Amino acid sequence: MQHRDEVLLERYAIHDRTVLGVRANFIASLDGAATHEGRTRGLNNEDDKRVFDLLRMLSDVVLVGAGTLRAEGYQELRVEDPAAAWRVEHGLPAQPVLAVVSGELNLRPEMAAFARAPVRPIIFTHRHPTVEKEQDLSRVADVTVCGDASLDPRTMLAALAQRGLRQVLCEGGPHLFGTLIEADCVDELCLTLSPVLENGAAGRIVAGAAQTSRGMRLGHVIPAGDMLLLRYERAR
Ligand SMILES: NC(=O)c1ccc[n+]([C@@H]2O[C@H](COP(=O)([O-])OP(=O)(O)OC[C@H]3O[C@@H](n4cnc5c(N)ncnc54)[C@H](OP(=O)(O)O)[C@@H]3O)[C@@H](O)[C@H]2O)c1
Structure with a gap:
């Protein structure tokens, strides 16, 4: 790691990973x-x-809205080898998890963010998806409903914490x-x-x-x- 990156690491370090x-x-x-x-x-x-x-x-987890995933053309979430090695050295899984928030579920399993993901992503939604849609996306991600009329962010964060993603x-x-x-x-x-x-x-x-x-x-x-x-x- 270069000196500059070490300085940045110190400035952005997370000191207590047990607290959400x-x-x-x-x-x-x-x-x-x-x-x-x-x-x-x-x-x-x-x-x-x-x-x-x-x-x-x-x-632990990178959370992104479906609009950003689509507009920015998100690829699979994969940190580079030195970062993956750093994570393992510090007791973390080699790769963080991708979590996508979508109401309409206008997402396709073939999208690189899902199809090539090194770790199974999570999709948070707030409507009960159609059986076809859920089955389709469940092939590549865990589809989790958080809220009914609208997304409940606290329920979503609790669901992440339950998986150890704090x-x-x-x-x-x-x-x-x-x-x-x-x-x-x-x-x-x-x-x-x-x-x-x-x-x-x-x-x-x-x-x-x-x-x-x-x-x-x-x-x-x-x-x-x-x-x-x-x-x-x-x-x-
Ligand atoms: N400057 C920056 O740092 C930065 C960072 C990220 C993105 N952006 C830009 O922001 C633009 C996208 O903006 P955006 O506001 O559309 O982004 P967004 O929040 O990522 O996407 C909105 C979409 O995400 C889903 N979503 C987000 N919040 C939700 C909620 N509370 N409940 C249910 N679904 C929710 C919905 O997806 P569905 O349509 O599938 O229901 C919604 O249509 C792009 O141009 C991108 O480049 C900029």
Whole structure:
């Protein structure tokens, strides 16, 4: 591991893995845009990617909304060999688990995120899926219903914890993040501030949820070229 990565590892380390922790990781432009032409590519760079990968290495489960899975063309979740080795050395399974949140279940078993997954993913939904849909997706993932009219984030997090998946990394997107904030389930936000003025109609890193307001405490600021790697924690 390079010195720079060791410094990052120290700054993002999880000190107590027995306590449930929900960490979100996002990137935004200086003027608050969460996307450039509909995706995060164009906002991020190598320094942000380093943190993105590190946070995956540290997590038990990577939680992502179906919209992000589709828009960003998620492939199978697989940390690289040195990260897998680090995980094993630290008593973790070689690979974290992918968990996808979807109401409509517009997901296909052939999607690489499922078909090539090194660890069986989980799909959280809140409607009782049709038998065909459930059978179809159950070939490649554990389909779990959490809530009825809407997704119940606390039930979802409890289901993860029951599987021993306590360190949750939410990679978005904005609708899922809004749901988690609304239920007061977010403990930490890792936010990369990208030196771009994006303008236009791009949305923020939250969408769709009711207005709530909660203070956060600054954990760290790491300048990386013109980018800022920020970490905020729940204010206690
Ligand atoms: N800046 C960043 O760091 C960042 C990070 C991630 C994503 N993004 C961008 O965000 C955009 C996608 O935004 P988005 O808001 O559509 O993302 P999203 O939250 O990942 O996806 C929304 C979809 O995910 C499912 N979903 C999310 N929350 C749900 C809930 N509470 N209950 C039930 N289903 C839920 C639904 O899927 P179904 O339609 O299947 O029901 C919903 O239509 C993309 O352009 C992506 O590039 C940016």
